[in-house]
Amino acid sequence: MKILVIGGAGYIGSHVVKSLLAAKHEVCVYDNLSTGLEQNLFANAQFIRGDILDYGSLLPAMKQNIDAVIFLAAKKAVGESMENPEKYANNNLVGALNTLNAMTEASVKKIIFSSSAAVYGMPEYLPVDEKHPTSPINFYGFTKLDMENYMKWYDTLKGIKFVSLRYFNAVGYDEDGIVKGLENKPQNLLPIIMEAACGLRDKVMVFGNDYDTRDGTCIRDYIHVSDLASAHLCAIDYLQKSNESQIFNLGTEKGISVLEMLLKTQEITGKEISYEFAPRRAGDPAVLLASPLKAKELLGWQATHSSLENIIDSTWKVYKHMAI
Secondary structure (H helix, E strand, O other): OEEEEEOOOOHHHHHHHHHHHHOOOEEEEEEOOOOOOHHHOOOOOEEEEOOOOOHHHHHHHHOOOOOEEEEOOOOOOHHHHHHOHHHHHHHHHHHHHHHHHHHHHHOOOEEEEEEEHHHOOOOOOOOEOOOOOOOOOOHHHHHHHHHHHHHHHHHHHHOOEEEEEEEOEEEOOOOOOOOOOOOOOOOOHHHHHHHHHOOOOOOEEEEOOOOOOOOOOOEEEEEEHHHHHHHHHHHHHHHHHHOOOEEEEEOOOOEEEHHHHHHHHHHHHOOOOOEEEEOOOOOOOOEEOEOOHHHHHHHOOOOOOOOHHHHHHHHHHHHHHHOO
16 A cells, blocks of 8 residues: 655654555655654655645645555644644644645545544543543643544545544654654653663653552553554554544553653663652643553554563663763
8 A cells, every 4th residue: 555654754653654664565754854853764665845734735745646644743742732722723733634635635535643642631430441531631632632523524524534543652662773763852751761861861850759659650551652653554454444434542551650660761771860759740640541452352453562671671772872
């Protein structure tokens, strides 16, 4: 199949492209390189530098006999989405709607959409399954849920079938050492810990140590990016065979606390990492875990790369050259 990967030069996108190429798909990457990196591009994948807000560039990219689209071009910083909702509305909604409209005009009928656990808001029960109420508590999560609703309408009205993959906490790096591009100004826990291990920041702030968890710190469901990539392959196969739209959680149902991540990183890297406890952040649940049962049953997918040791080891391999 010929797959258009929108946002394919980014952290998750580059891992998805690597898996697609390994599975012998023909790949076209469409990326504006605002956060994606040239070093994440593959020589055997076509590259078009373009923006999802530029319909005049997006439509010709879509009119290349594309069989399916993988959409990974959203802005994703939760805090920024609350401070700058207009930026997120423009990119995550207008840009994604441009994509659906270009698909309609080019008669492309399949899309794999990167969604998020942020659509659920505060968990009412654990583990969170796809039937859990959706009530986002940040604007980023709202944009993801809104796009899922738009895709349902485009399925009904235009016959565009979709699989929405609700990621939990994406972590890790390609174990083969091929994808090495580091995110600029990371906002997620493990890259921040890695920067502290490398001496690029003084300490790690741990927000809250009085939660009702085994060590007082928040527990999250961390999913290795290689497992996320394989889920996209399963989703393409699923759409090919079933031609039915679906939504899936991608997680492990196993929680890792902030302190466990930090202390295990110290152990694996051999680096002393300073950390400081700070007050809880508003809107942070104590525990957030996914039920991946539906993905296992319908996609035939499950996480096989997401052990704590592999998450940290694969990440350290791309960060350790930066140690000072």
